[in-house]
Amino acid sequence: MENKTVTMAHGAGGRQTSELIDEVFKAHFANPDLTADDAAVLVPPAGKMAVSTDGFIVSPAFFPGGNIGKLSICGTVNDLACMGAKPMYLTCAFVIEEGFPMEKLEEIAAAMEKTAKEAGVRIVSGDTKVAGKGQVDGVFITTTGMGEIQEGVQVGGELAKPGDAIIVTGDVGRHGCTILLAREDFGIDADVTSDCAPLWGAVKDVLDATHDIHVIRDATRGGVGTVLYEIAGQSNVGIRLDAAAVPVAPEVKGVCGMLGLEPLYLACEGRMVIMAPKEEAGRIVEALRKCPYSRNAAIIGEVTEDQPGKVVMTTEIGTQALLPQPGGELLPRIC
């Protein structure tokens, strides 16, 4: 390709647009269902279908442990997996800033190819637009995924029951911590990588072990803490957390200690929160720990009847504190 960067012509719909699509996207996304026409023609699943769409903006677009391409696949297939759906098809739309290096775009596409393959999903349709310099920041990606809901699975944020165990599939806050460090020039050289990963494999193994599961939710923006508050509200239950049981990588803990941040509120991109009857918890954790992206799965608390809508944390020194509500400023309270 003669141009080293993306130009406005790449988005104009002419020859250069075809070149970009052929040489960058088709080269990576090729599969029998990928269409060159206006719409893909697909065989629908036999059972119920889940559909999800997500837009991805991340600054920086490349970060330790992944890039926006990988993120755009993981985010959507994980949303499907949370409904107990096996990801099947995916469409993607790019908005690229004029002047974006072609090489980087290539890298993004390669990451998407690799991740889609791993997640078992086919990219079937796409769109490319170029926006003028400064109108977008690098590249924005929107993906839409379709998946087949496994038979007999019924999960939802309103289904948590008192007595359920709360499981997190791995250590929390790594993605948020990674991005914060990459974005802000703190001068901290902590070895933190994003947890960005496709989780259908892990969810499938859990579903193979038991169908008796009430909630699966991926903890992305807002982190595990936000997810817990959402579910406590939706299901009108209380949540009791054992702070000592929440897995946090030592580097993340170090950074959070330094910045005075709560790891439970840092974003994850490869972590699920699962709620299921206590009796199933052991089996679920066992299944999770065999999967590559959930080796640190742990039971971190339980669903309770009292304090509906609230998340109560038994801290490491034994006090029982309300996990601060998500959102809003972190205001000091100590007088």
Place this chain on the structure above:
Amino acid sequence: MEREITKMIRVYGIVQGVGFRPTVSRHAMARGIRGSVSNKGPYVEIFAQGKQQDVDAFIADIGNKPPKRAAILKLLEESVEEPEKFTQFDIIESEKTKGEIFVSPDIAICDECKAEMFDPENRRYLHPFINCTCCGPRLTILDSLPYDRERTSMKEFPMCPSCADEYHNPDTRRYDAQPVCCNDCGPEVYLAGREERGREAITYTRKIIASGGIVAIKGIGGFHLCCDATSEEAVQRLRQRKRRPVKPFAVMAQDMEAVKKICKVSEEQEKILTGHQKPILLLDKLPGETRLCESIAPGNPKVGVMLPYAPVQLLLFHYDDGIRMPGLLVMTSGNTSGAPICRDDEEAAEELSHLCDCILSHNRKIRIRADDSVMDFYKGEPYMIRRSRGYAPLPFMVSTPWKGQVIAAGGELKNTFCIGVDNRFYPSPYVGDLEDLRTVKALKETIGRLETLLEVQPEVVVCDLHPKYNSTVVAEELGLPVLRVQHHYAHILSCMAENDCEEKVIGVSFDGTGYGTDGTIWGGELLVADCQGFTRFGSIEPFVQVGGDISAKEGWRIAVSLIWQNTGNLEKTLDTVRKLGLCTDQEAKVLVTMAQRKINAVTSTSAGRLFDGVSAILGIRRASTFEGEASTALEFAAEAWRKQREMQKKNPEENLKIRMSEKEDIPESTGISEASEDERKFILNTGEIVAYLVRARLAGADPGKLAYGFHRALADEILAACEEAERQTGIRKVALSGGVFQNRLLLELVDDGLTEMGFKVLKHSLIPPNDGGIALGQAVYGMAYVQRYR
């Protein structure tokens, strides 16, 4: 026969649970008066029939010779025109009437009971629950009013015939004493989860203490954890188990003599120590004293001391089992960190059993928790730090004829709440730190109990402005109209109420953290305030508080932020931070980045944090393991330096030298400056004080001297600000409040300075200057609000 008259008398005040009716009955018999006396809940009602001069003498007796613990606030009399004919003087069983209610706090064991308890001939020899009309539990055993045995937790213990005789005989000290009991009929002590009861339980407990163990003991308002205060090993063990490395422990001394061996005690302090309220008093340790082990209050020139107030506590020191006991015991509240003090066996088993070697409990139930009160002294007057057992819920009265009922939820830490009825305000016992949800639950429970006891139905609830306070959440759940009051304004209102002041004042409200009306964190504030509202006249210089609550524990973070604020330059900041040894370059860089980019950073005028930061800059404390550690260490360093200087000053040669060097080393206050055009507010130039301290510290000046200089300069800026406020408003009254005014050096410097300038200075005495006091201020605001909008 001389004509007889009949009068009806109503006595208001603390007239219940203090032997009021029997005393009245005795006076009546002595004067040959016939009639009756009865508890009406809010007041005692008396009918007196007899000759005119006898009735008058009888009424005078009531006023002049009331029972020891009574406090008469109002005595009304009126003639009864068509009286019934009385044949004798009767005490009539209680009935209920709504109105002005005074609930007696718990009263420490009296000397007569103490003497009886240690008299082998007495039938209450060594009885752990001995009490009389003058002493014993009150608030903590009360279910509802009027105060009668059947409405207390003593109703489970029917009196034996001997006790019943005393109870009904007006000639005894126990006539009409509701909790009266003895070894035959009273409650019993026992070891929780073990066989031992009574004697065996007490002896077992004493043995454990004497051999260096830790015990939990149920007293009046909750459990204590207790061990030998003279054994370093025992105290260390308690520290480890309680996970409390350095925060001071309170000490219970067997008697006044034991206190005087370890502490300096003034006459006024002795009166309080031996009085019937028995708070923990913060006393100066005697120099060179070694009886008390160092780890009781490490690095602290003071120690909190109290005398036994429950009979069972006396038995720990003296018993007839031959065990030699230490004369000083640690008595720290029995709770796990964050939780309220345990009050029953269940709580004790769950929270204390792993901390102690045995639990000495008893079966008289505690209805309301009451932690020990803690008191400091300032210029010979009590200066309350924590107002609870012995004081709560005595009301504060103001002269303003307000009408209405309000409740105030208080602050977040050291929570107390307050119920206001007309011009009377009843601050609750200490509830605790609401960051822990168990304490939040205790707050809800205690609100319910006190509302029942005082028979109130508040029209409004008042709470803090902070959106994340749990007290605010509790207030919202009460289902009443909610009023929000700014934190520092509430501090000032509490000080005004305590001094019965309603007119406009200049309020100096200095503390750690409060939510400001502009969404930033306030803390070192100058307000112009009355009961209707306030304006923010000035504050200390704003800085960036980085890292949320963690910055309250790690003063070095504030120090870095203050230094960066002054230099405005990363390299210079790093250089200074390095030389002061505050933290690593990386840590400093992170803090500066966070401050610059406003990541987990808020604008703050917190005076408490300023003290923490200065403590770190001077190398005195880099961080705190408990609230106020760094700032009190700063105060102690300043006080120590001042004391040393005063010693040296007695030597005239030294004196001159000191005065010379003082000039160099003490920062001059540069007064105040106008904030900006649009913000009509004055700024205390605290940034310049900090800049001076950094320079002087780097030049090798004595940290103690600089600590003193900091206090001096800050006080001078406060004085300058008050002067400016007076110039603009003409107000000549200043109220001092907020947790920072627990710092007695600053208090003294500001108080003396203002007094010299001719200001009338309002200070706290029986209401804490810290957040334990703000509920009173909130309640006053609510009451004033109710008047305006009725």
